Amino acid sequence: MAPTNEHVRERLTGKFGDSLTEWGEPHGLLTFTAPREMNLKVLAFLHDEDDLAFRFLTDLTAVHYPDRTGEELCVVYHLHNLTANRRVRLKVHAPVAQPDVFTASMLFSAANWMERETYDFYGVNFIGHPNLKRVLNVDEMDYFPLRKEFPLEDQTRIDKDDEMFGRG
Amino acid sequence: MGRPVRFNIKEKSTRDWGINQASMPEGHMGEGFFATSFDKVVGLARKNSIWPLPFATSCCGIEFMATMASTYDLGRFGAERLGFTPRQCDLLMVMGTIAKKMGPVVRQVYLQMAEPRWVIAVGACASSGGIFDSYSVLQGIDQVVPVDVYVPGCPPRPEAIIDGVLRIQDLIHNDPLRRRNTEPYQALMQSYGIQ
Numbered sequence: 001m002a003p004t005n006e007h008v009r010e011r012l013t014g015k016f017g018d019s020l021t022e023w024g025e026p027h028g029l030l031t032f033t034a035p036r037e038m039n040l041k042v043l044a045f046l047h048d049e050d051d052l053a054f055r056f057l058t059d060l061t062a063v064h065y066p067d068r069t070g071e072e073l074c075v076v077y078h079l080h081n082l083t084a085n086r087r088v089r090l091k092v093h094a095p096v097a098q099p100d101v102f103t104a105s106m107l108f109s110a111a112n113w114m115e116r117e118t119y120d121f122y123g124v125n126f127i128g129h130p131n132l133k134r135v136l137n138v139d140e141m142d143y144f145p146l147r148k149e150f151p152l153e154d155q156t157r158i159d160k161d162d163e164m165f166g167r168g
Numbered sequence: 169m170g171r172p173v174r175f176n177i178k179e180k181s182t183r184d185w186g187i188n189q190a191s192m193p194e195g196h197m198g199e200g201f202f203a204t205s206f207d208k209v210v211g212l213a214r215k216n217s218i219w220p221l222p223f224a225t226s227c228c229g230i231e232f233m234a235t236m237a238s239t240y241d242l243g244r245f246g247a248e249r250l251g252f253t254p255r256q257c258d259l260l261m262v263m264g265t266i267a268k269k270m271g272p273v274v275r276q277v278y279l280q281m282a283e284p285r286w287v288i289a290v291g292a293c294a295s296s297g298g299i300f301d302s303y304s305v306l307q308g309i310d311q312v313v314p315v316d317v318y319v320p321g322c323p324p325r326p327e328a329i330i331d332g333v334l335r336i337q338d339l340i341h342n343d344p345l346r347r348r349n350t351e352p353y354q355a356l357m358q359s360y361g362i363q
Contacts, residue, residue: 136269136304137268137269137303137304138268138269141303145302145303145304150303
């Protein structure tokens with residue numbers, strides 16, 4: 001029987017109780033937040049239980065919320081149950097001063113490169129990752145481009161004419 | 169019969185076909201021989217038989233495919249044989265957006281080409297980064313390789329690409345025979361860190 005959103009929510013609160021917060025269903029996709037330390041436990045629970053069976057990691061990415069002090073970076077996992085065609089989204093928050101999150105690459109091999117990309121663009125440090133290097137950007141880059149604190153253009157360029165860009 | 173023919177009805181003479189003939193370099197001609205100096209003939213031979221290496225990365229590559237196809241045939245100008253290995257090619261045509269991570273690759277391809285070699289940057293992205301002024305795009309391939317001709321456009325029309333190749337041909341025609349030994353060329357290579 002297909003696990004409906006209510007069923008998934010019941011099972012999760014039955015196992016983890018109040019530690020899962022911020023429940024929502026934007027566009028029908030069940031979304032919830034878990035504390036940082038428990039991300040692997042929740043992922044493993046959703047993976048192993050036969051009536052949940054969320055065994056496919058669709059996406060692993062991050063969002064930067066500069067206004068949530070103490071929890072700026074949010075790592076988002078999208079899980080998919082292939083047999084029942086149901087999806088669920090898990091969010092995990094981390095402060096930007098110490099953005100450590102446990103790696104999901106032992107559980108899902110797709111997480112390997114997706115976590116490297118998340119590290120490359122947001123600076124989230126995945127503890128236990130076998131090869132956490134930059135992918136997609138040059139290795140020498142020392143900043144994290146998709147965080148909202150960095151300007152889009154290269155500020156050190158001297159050959160751009162400000163007049164032409166409406167700033168002169 | 170259907171409609172009468174309205175277009176293309178004037179008789180045109182061969183003078184109007186727009187055929188360019190290469191003029192013969194000056195030299196001494198006799199019965200069965202023609203003596204001239206090497207550099208006059210070599211430039212002519214080199215320019216009409218360029219072997220380009222298409223380094224097509226994105227949209228400009230599609231325009232290049234159109235240029236090589238029959239409507240805007242680039243093979244008319246001698247560039248019929250495209251080699252995809254730098255070891256055999258004269259002209260590196262960089263067409264498309266080059267990311268900062270791709271810069272060393274372009275440089276490596278350039279270094280593998282044998283002298284004499286020319287580079288044409290096709291499109292806005294290869295010339296200056298184009299509309300992508302961001303953390304990931306190399307703002308012009310002249311940051312990594314010396315470029316001879318820039319073809320602006322986003323993407324440039326096939327006629328513009330052909331115009332760029334014709335300018336390269338002019339450059340090749342007027343180059344000295346052993347360009348690599350001349351001072352300004354060696355200074356340019358020094359500035360790029362290429363031996």
